[in-house]
Amino acid sequence: MSYARGRRFEHLIKDKLRDAGFEARRIALSGRQRPEGERDIPNADLIVEERFFCKAKTTKAKKYVSFPESEIMELHNGGQDFLVFNFKRTPPFVVVRFKDFLDLLRLWKERQQ
DSSP, rough: OOOHHHHHHHHHHHHHHHTOOOOOEEEETTTSOTTTTSOOOOSSEETTTEEEEEEEEEOSSSSSOOOOOHHHHHHHHSSSSSEEEETTSSSSEOOOOOHHHHHHHHHHHHHHH
């Protein structure tokens, strides 16, 4: 994936979140290596409401998508709250932990009652 395409996708997601009424910001250089002792840069592509950490990935894949094990482990261990991805020319999709998905369903159900 090209750096420019990934950066455009991160900006697209940030803008969509803002359009939906959420405070969102992109973390520049989030994936770079940090020299020892340098100010820490969050290991997230986006931060939503200064609380939720997100990785944003786009791919050219046509049949399937795969995520690096490190990103799935960050999601599993709570280092990331969600992962947004898309295939070329598709709307974004979101990956969340199953327990977080259940919480969202419960909130939706309570709101409907």
